[in-house]
């Protein structure tokens with residue numbers, strides 16, 4: 001059992017700074033996901049926690065002990081990579097046992113632990129096989145078993161499911177969630193896949209260009225994105241964005257621009273008359289208009305994507321394309337006039353210049 005504290009972490013390769021003053025407290029037993037686009041520094045951070053990459057500045061502590069100068073094997077961490085690289089000539093049993101044999105753990109103890117771990121991961125029937133005789137998902141489970149058998153204080157995963165096909169990825173995601181429920185080992189999991197992050201994380205650390213953009217539970221990040229970047233990164237289909245200027249009027253505010261003139265009460269937002277802003281609306285928060293609504297977006301449907309339960313209607317409103325998610329049964333046809341109203345309680349507003357949310361509880365720009 002261990003917490004992890006990253007304090008003022010910097011990382012440079014020569015003159016290039018790739019991580020900039022990263023601060024994070026991971027609680028004991030927590031499942032943290034580092035999420036962000038490729039190249040934002042997720043793997044570099046994970047490798048610094050693991051001890052596979054030198055830390056240029058700041059400290060990493062695990063279980064209350066600074067580990068900057070400890071070898072990877074002395075940090076109590078176990079890491080699972082995207083490329084699980086099992087030894088092809090060894091049996092599954094020997095692959096799992098490999099690390100413990102090197103640590104000179106007695107044979108009977110190894111045997112006992114392999115029994116327990118392979119039962120947990122459903123690998124018992126395959127212990128005598130070679131890796132080539134297992135499916136991709138089973139091989140990835142062996143890689144997890146190899147990490148688990150060391151009974152680490154911390155699990156580190158770097159995009160462990162990226163090589164698997166979509167169906168298997170879903171299956172393994174569920175298995176990893178179950179495993180964490182059972183073992184409760186503190187976990188840091190790196191992915192660029194928002195769905196993996198949303199379904200696995202206690203908290204998501206959303207990163208951009210080596211710095212934290214937002215830390216929060218999946219619901220917090222989805223419902224209250226702190227910046228335009230987070231709003232655009234999280235949620236499928238993507239959030240719609242419209243450029244507006246904010247006008248103060250008697251008992252409320254107007255959002256004017258991009259062919260709209262919305263009237264809102266503005267509760268919960270910090271707004272200024274004349275401020276340029278970006279209005280964000282998730283496709284699922286557009287409701288088919290009943291004609292009596294005040295704030296309406298309408299236009300001509302030009303693309304209908306059928307998803308099964310629902311359908312994404314893309315329509316042109318003035319010069320811009322808007323996506324609206326509707327029940328599949330009520331979907332329109334291309335060329336239809338469509339009309340949607342938006343709920344004020346679900347809209348997002350960001351400062352046009354800084355991209356920071358205008359929500360009141362984001363004042364001060366706190367990230368944690």
Ligand code: ADP
Pocket residue numbers: 013018036037038039040041042043044045
């Ligand atoms: P992610 O895992 O989020 O895709 P990485 O942590 O792998 O990103 O990389 C972060 C940044 O650091 C990238 O811009 C990458 O090019 C750079 N980088 C990673 N490793 C090295 C290295 N050995 N030398 C120079 N730059 C590197």
Ligand code: MG
Pocket residue numbers: 042043044
């Ligand atoms: Mg990476």
